[in-house]
Structure formats: structure tokens, C-alpha cells
Amino acid sequence: MTQKNNFRTWGYLLILSLPFLLFSCYPGGPEYVEDMDLVATKYDETFDFSKVNTYIMPDTVMPVYDPDYSEDADPVDAQMQKLILDEVEKQFDQLGYERIYDTINGYPDVYVTLSAFTSTYVGYYYDYWYYWWGYYPYWPPYWGGGYYPYYPWGGAVVYSYTTGTVLIQMMDPNHVDMDEQKIPVVWIGAINGLAEGGQTNISERIKRGIGQVFKQSDYL
């Protein structure tokens, strides 16, 4: 009887201790905000990047919005816009791309747009460039309002919930689909992470992310 009781006592103690053991050895995971940062790039294999020498890039980073909630589309913070624009221009400079600011003396080889958003949804999206083609100076006159970017090489990268994303898109103005009113995107770079950690931290991570976008795109 005594032995039986001993057995039960030990048994119950061990059973009770197992969950604690289990908790204590649970593996780790991301510890810092920057651990979750992700950089994604994708390009059109049929496009010859070696022939690109000039680009045009508006001085605006556009917000991206869900068409069902367009009232949520606030302008991107001015300081953040400047940081993104400066960093992207610096990277293109290092590649030897010449930035042009108007089309008086001819059109550039590619168009570059920048967008940013804090997303709370997954799926399709429009950015305000969709509406701006017709208004922004120096864009080809045949790009009226209503043209939208498309991805002839199989879709954009994925977006997720409650995250911050900076999007760099390069488009080919020489292969615009006039009938369908579509502009082929030949390269896309996305910097994605948690939009948390303070302004300085976020700025540093965005700069680092933009650097990585270009670093891993050695075909540019």
C-alpha cells in the first residue's frame, strides 16, 4: 500500500512538472524588430537592364491604399519621403544611372516610382500613381489617367498585415500596352517590416533595406 502511494505521489509530481519543463525549453524566435525585416526583389527576365542609362523619378513617395478604404490613404510623412528619395537616388547614382527631371530632351530608359504604406490587408492594391499619370509633369503624354502597372513576369511580392512596406518599381516606357492601358513593371523592390521601434530605428532600417534591395539586384 505504501509503495502504491509512493508511486502515485511520484507519478503525479512528474506529470505536474511536465508542462513546466515544456515551457522552459520552448525554442526561441525573433527578438528584435529588425529580425523581422524582409527585403524582396523580382525582375523581368526578358528585360535588358544593361541598356538602362537614364531614369525619371517623381519627388513624391505615394501612399498605397485599399480601394475600399481610400479615406485611410494619408500622405507619407515628408521626412520619410525625403529619406527614401535620397537613398534611392544615391543607389542609382552608384550604379551609374543618370536621373533626368524632364522630358524636354527625350525620354528616359525607365520610370521609377516609390510607394509606401502601412498595410492592414492582404491582396490587390492600387497606389495613387494610378490616378496621377495624367497630372504629373513630363510623363509621356499618351499615359493618360487610368494606366496602371502590371507584372508581366508573374505578380508582385506578397504583402501582409500591420506592416510597413516601401516599394520601388521600375517600369519600361517603351513597351506600354496601349490597348489594355498597362505599363510593364520590369523590376520591383520591397522593404517590409514592422512599422515599430521609433522614428530613428525605422529610418535606419529603411535605409539599410534600400541598400539591400540594390545589393541583391546585381543585374541592374
Next chain:
Amino acid sequence: MKHLRYFAFVLAFFPGFFALGQGYFTTTYNIAVPLGNTKDFIDKTSPRGFGIEAGAWLNDNVSLGLEFSWNGFYKEYDYDTYHNIDGSTLTLSGRMWRYTNVYPLMGVVKYYLNSDSDFEAFLGAGLGTFIINKRTDFGLYTLEDHQWHFAMYPEVGFIYWFSDATGFTFNTRYNWAAKSGDIDAQSNLGFNFGFVFYSF
């Protein structure tokens, strides 16, 4: 938290074995060395695991039991760049974490070679299911798959009875689970040691 749910589920069935009389209860700390596809995904030995088993002796040499255990494989990767994702031109950079949690729920039969001794060697086999959860965290994204697999293992081990009702036990098992859904066949070599309690 899933393993706690499985643990509670299995625990609810265990008291039935004690009603059989000549029963036993085993708790072990489990280590597992990944093999095959498991190793291709995570090549690091798992020091995270436990097992509980309850059963009854049919005679001096043979016991039947039910076992539930857990092995957690885990590996974290430094920031790196991965090209040509899924054969496309997609390139991704970030940190990655991989997890494979294996929850065997098995019927166990054991044959004891020298049942009169304090040192009982045994051969055993398990047949049942492995519930396997594979997960990859990459940046903010998670890819996860969860399947029930047909599974089995042969095992060899011993019990050293240091009192009438309590013994130290060690066993090693080749754990194998068949392909199920999108998860390929999985295998590992388990080394489990702990205590056995004899129920009169």
C-alpha cells in the same frame, strides 16, 4: 500551446491502464537526432522533448502500452539572401526560423529478455500516428503545415529497478513517419531516458 492540448488529451486516457493492475508508468526526457527529410529541413539535434507511457504487463515478458511524446526541432538562421525562390526571379533577404514539432501517439509492445533481474533489457515496437507541425518563419511571414502521419518505431532499451516500484530506463528508437499531405516522410533517432514506476 498545441502540445499542451495533445498532452491533456492523452493524459485523460492513461488512468485506464492502472486499472489493469500490473501496470507501469514511464516519464522520459527525449533527445532526437534528425535523419532524412527531417535533417534536410533542420540539421540540428533536438534537446527538447519528453515522453510519457502507461501500460500493463500481459505476462512476465510482454507489456502493452500507450505512449505520447514530443520532440521539438528548431534552428535559426542568420540574415541571408535566397535567390530564385521557387524557380522564379524572386530574391528574398531576411532572417529565418524553422521548427518541426513531432507528437507521437503510439501503441507500444515490449518484450523483456530477463524479467527476473533488476536489469531488464527489452525490445519493443510502436505503431500509431505522429502529429507533425512544420513551420518556417521568414521575416513577418509564416509557412506552416500540419499533418497526421502513419508512424512506427522499433526500439531497444533497458530498465534498471533500483527499488521494488521504481526504475531507471533508457531506450533508443528509430522513429519513422510516412509521407502525409505536403509533408514528406520524416525520421529521427530518439534517445530517451527517465523513470519507470511500477503499479501493483
